[in-house]
Amino acid sequence: MSQERKTLDERAQMSDLERLRHSCAHVMATAILRLWPNAQFAYGPPIETGFYYDFDLPDHRITPEDFEKIEAEMKKIAKENQKFEKVVVSREEAQALAESGRLGGLTERAGNPSQFKLDLISKIPEGEEISCYRNGDFLDLCAGPHVGYTSKCKNVKLMSVSASFYLGDETKPQLQRLYGTAFPSKEELEQHLERLEEAKKRDHRKLGRELQLFHIDEDVGQGLILWTPNGAILRQELQNFISDELRKQGYQQVFTPHIGKLGLYKTSGHFPYYKESQFGAIVENEEMARCAEAGCGCAEVMERLEAVSAKFRSEMNERTGKEVIGEDRVLPDADLLDGFLLKPMNCPHHIKIFDSQKRSYRELPVRLAEFGTVYRWEQSGELNGMTRVRGFTQDDAHLFCTEDQVADEVLGCLSLVKTVLNTLGMQDYRVRVGLRDPDSSKYTGLPEQWDKAEAACRAAAATLGVAFTEEPGEAAFYGPKIDFVVKDVIGREWQLGTVQVDYQLPVRFDLSYIGADNKAHRPVMIHRAPFGSMERFCGVLIEHFAGHFPAWLAPEQVRVLTVSEKSDEFAAEVHGALKAAGLRAGLDTVSDKIGAKIRNAQLDKIPYMLVIGEKEAAERAVAVRHSRKGNLGVQPLDNFVTELTEEVRERRL
């Protein structure tokens, strides 16, 4: 979340709802102070789903049990109908108020200066108006704007409490953050809470268990997805879908193993520079034994793994035209230790396939695709169901092309992502062009190459015909990228599809092709993944469909339900006909009543239910019920099979 200062102009454009929520943050602060007068407040903005206020409260940790108390106090303050008053002060006055502990307080607090407010004042640009807002006894440094009276702030609810860092900076003191939400009317607040309930029902972790799509097992490890048979069908169907599209677009399928030598990732630049987000290196037993014999300690083993040889350093620095590997990473050859890395990306392997033969400009672009599984060491607190995991499979591909082909290829990738999202009915997304942050040194490569690549991305995004935003600092370390950020039902955003232009890796791996001029040229690489990862995409997809998958994706597409034992024989025939047509069909002949069988099928979210009774058996017909559309009436068996087969083939929603 950006903690950048809003300009006063931007402030003035706050929507009515944001203004209300911002005022609610002040009311909440007032309530907290009445209960704990020593609280020091830092920063309390409105956010998309409500508001929060960060504060330091050393003598008490807020827990959900406190919510009721605080809410009651907030309601009281709303009832008191305090007026929000703006007070313009000079910088000196503001500082004096903060020194006395008056800012973000109900009274002056000797010996307890408003430390965060002091810091915030120092960040206000010279010449900008400094204002405070007062409601009742509460006085806070604040640029506003606010609602008129606290009575507007009565439809509030505290949502959760968590830790945060002052200004989002991990090195700054840790604060408590209390989240709340607020609406103009009670009805809107209740609606919002209902939406949250609805979102809980769609949670892919809950549905994943209920529909037996995947399992995460403690003994296997955190963040590692076990795809159970139902989930495997879902994934396989999605992979088939992508593969069909790739064939149309001239991709070639490849397969590569899950590990590669450390040297490969030193060349690519992943190791050791990104080692904190990788699994540890795998070192051969014999190497380790040699190391142990030489009395080499743990720290030294790491040193030897991470270092490179002098020859490698000078080659790489020369090739990339800048100092990418410093002297501190260099060891004499004899001291180097090699090992393997679980692959954090597929590109180095694909690069080696491209480079395994001499390439002519006539074969470009070379498009290599693989459902490649990669492993990344995500922080434990970041793991979340299928959407944030430690091992995942990207629907990855790398395109090697000439510079002239970049724009067309990027566009091809973008339209592929668009096709994918459209086919699945995911219309709520935005496109983000991630550019480099001009102030950061984390990027590799020359500025001229970056300029070219960024221009290519911008141009392609513009041609796509979808609104997009340019965001500095969102680039990959090796090049700019275009991300498709899909919004889920709760309003959370997920980065799924991504297309990245890369001028760096071809340099680092010294890739070339022979041009029409019979000279060697450097190809450009494009990385792309329409789904991003199968895990995250399926997680989002489960919530998108709330578990009600369209027939082509559903693990069980149709279930045959018998009214009584008398129809078992025909039901078996129907079941056989569905199977013969290649449909995933189930058969329920247990002795439950038809109502119970329908209920079970509904709960399993089977798209089509075929009710078979004596009437149907006599007519060789099926009574069709759809899980969302309800009873669709009776039709001939052959007719149904043809229609469902067609629906599945076309991947209809």
Add this chain to the structure above:
RNA sequence: GCCGGAUUAGCUCAGUGGUAGAGCAGUUGAUUUGUAAUCAUCAGGUCGCGAGUUCGACUCUCGCAUCCGGCUCCA
């Protein structure tokens, strides 16, 4: 990794220091049923793991693991 909360049967959850309970799912049987729950029967637990306090711990304390909500991070 950090802050807070949670962890009891496959699932959802009761159980405030005296050796564990419900519903659903599962088993077995009866029933032969017409668009969201037929009845009965049986089985199922080292109360996340490890220490400590206590005559006695699911219950109190401390550690650890995992999950949840955030923070930070996300090539």
